[in-house]
Amino acid sequence: MSDIKFSVGLWTVNWGGADPFGTATRHLEDNPIASVYKLAELGVDAFTFHDNDIYPIEADSTFRQKRINELKKAMQETGIICEMVTTNTFSDPLFKDGAFTSPSRNVRRFGLKKIIKQIDLGAELGATTFVMWGGREGTEYDNSKDLYDSHARYAEGIDTVAAYIKQKGYNMRIALEPKPNEPRGDIFLPTIGHALALIGTLDNKDIVGLNPEVGHEQMATLNFTHGIGLAMYCDKLFHIDLNGQNGPRYDQDLVFGHGNLIQSFFTVDLLDNGSPNGGIKPYTGYRHFDYKPSRTETTKGVWESVIGNMKTYKMLSQKAKAYRADPRTQDLFAQAGYNEINIPTLAPNESISDFLAKDQSFSETSEASEYDRGYVQLHQIALEHLIS
Numbered sequence: 586m587s588d589i590k591f592s593v594g595l596w597t598v599n600w601g602g603a604d605p606f607g608t609a610t611r612h613l614e615d616n617p618i619a620s621v622y623k624l625a626e627l628g629v630d631a632f633t634f635h636d637n638d639i640y641p642i643e644a645d646s647t648f649r650q651k652r653i654n655e656l657k658k659a660m661q662e663t664g665i666i667c668e669m670v671t672t673n674t675f676s677d678p679l680f681k682d683g684a685f686t687s688p689s690r691n692v693r694r695f696g697l698k699k700i701i702k703q704i705d706l707g708a709e710l711g712a713t714t715f716v717m718w719g720g721r722e723g724t725e726y727d728n729s730k731d732l733y734d735s736h737a738r739y740a741e742g743i744d745t746v747a748a749y750i751k752q753k754g755y756n757m758r759i760a761l762e763p764k765p766n767e768p769r770g771d772i773f774l775p776t777i778g779h780a781l782a783l784i785g786t787l788d789n790k791d792i793v794g795l796n797p798e799v800g801h802e803q804m805a806t807l808n809f810t811h812g813i814g815l816a817m818y819c820d821k822l823f824h825i826d827l828n829g830q831n832g833p834r835y836d837q838d839l840v841f842g843h844g845n846l847i848q849s850f851f852t853v854d855l856l857d858n859g860s861p862n863g864g865i866k867p868y869t870g871y872r873h874f875d876y877k878p879s880r881t882e883t884t885k886g887v888w889e890s891v892i893g894n895m896k897t898y899k900m901l902s903q904k905a906k907a908y909r910a911d912p913r914t915q916d917l918f919a920q921a922g923y924n925e926i927n928i929p930t931l932a933p934n935e936s937i938s939d940f941l942a943k944d945q946s947f948s949e950t951s952e953a954s955e956y957d958r959g960y961v962q963l964h965q966i967a968l969e970h971l972i973s
C-alpha cells in the first residue's frame with residue numbers, strides 16, 4: 586500500500602460547477618495555486634494541471650511567470666510534486682474545430698506551440714508524463730472532415746511533439762486520452778483500441794502511450810478493466826484517469842467507485858496485483874483522479890470528494906489483496922483454466938504442417954463443453970470480498 590501514490594488534477598478541485606445548463610455554484614479562490622496547498626494538506630502526493638488552470642490563455646509573460654513562481658513556491662513549501670502536465674486546446678473559441686485536426690493551419694500551428702510551451706514547463710517542474718486529450722478533435726457530421734488527412738494531421742502533431750521531447754532530452758512520455766464524444770459529436774481516437782492503432786503508425790511510438798479514463802471507456806459501453814488490460818499487454822499504460830460513471834450517458838466524472846463499483850474493484854485488482862499468471866506486472870504509476878466534484882457540493886464537499894477518491898482506492902486495494910490471498914480464489918483460478926491458458930496453443934517448434942497432420946477429433950474435445958469453469962462462484966467470492 587505504501588508504494589501507491591495518488592495525484593489529482595487542479596482543474597478538478599478548481600471546477601466551480603458551471604455546466605451547459607447553468608453557471609458556477611461554488612465560490613473559487615481567486616488564485617488557483619491555493620488548491621495545491623490544500624491537496625498537499627490532504628495527503629495527495631502529486632498534482633497535475635493544464636497551462637490555463639494556472640493562467641488564462643490571454644495572460645502576458647509577466648503574469649504567467651508570476652503564477653509559475655507561485656506554483657514552484659507551493660511545491661517547495663509542501664513537498665507535493667507535479668507528475669503530469671497537459672495543455673488546454675479545447676476551451677478557447679479558436680479551438681472550436683480542434684487543434685491538431687483543425688482545418689485552419691494557423692490554429693494547428695498555434696496549438697502546437699501552446700502544447701510545446703507547456704511541455705517545457707512540465708519538464709522544468711519535473712513532470713514525466715504529458716497527457717493529450719483532444720477533446721475538440723472531431724466532428725458532428727461524418728462529411729465535415731477528410732478522414733485521411735485529419736488522422737494524418739493528428740499523427741503528425743503527436744509525432745512532432747514526441748520528437749521535440751526526444752530532441753530536448755526530457756524524461757517525459759506522451760499519454761493519449763481517448764473519449765468517444767462530448768464535447769464533439771464524435772471525437773477522433775474514441776477508445777483505447779483506436780488510440781493504440783494510431784500509435785502503431787507513429788515514428789516515435791516508443792514514447793507515446795495511453796491515459797485511459799474509466800468513464801470515457803464506459804461511455805462507449807466498453808469494459809474499462811479489459812481496456813487497460815490490453816494497454817498493459819502492449820506496454821502502453823503510461824498514465825491513468827480514475828473516476829466513476831454509470832453507463833453510457835454524458836460524462837459524469839464521478840468520484841472513483843461511485844459508478845460501476847465492481848468494475849472499479851477489478852480495475853484496482855489488476856493495477857495493484859497484475860494479472861494472476863504474472864504476465865501483466867503491477868502498475869507503478871500514479872493513481873490519478875480526474876473527476877468533477879458534483880455541482881451540488883460546496884467547497885467542503887470538494888475536499889471531501891478528494892479524500893473519498895483516495896479512501897475508496899485504498900479500501901478496494903485491501904479487498905483485492907484479500908481476494909487474491911483467499912485459497913478458494915486460487916482453487917477457482919485453477920478450475921477456471923488459468924493454469925492452461927498460459928500454455929501456447931502450438932507446441933515449441935511445432936510447425937503448422939505438423940499441427941495439421943495430427944488428429945484433433947471433435948469427440949476428443951467435446952468434453953470441454955461440459956467442463957464446469959466455476960466462473961459464477963469465482964465472481965461471487967470477489968463480490969463477497971468487495972462487500973464484506
Ligand SMILES: [Mn+2]
Binds near residue numbers: 798838
Ligand atoms: Mn471524463
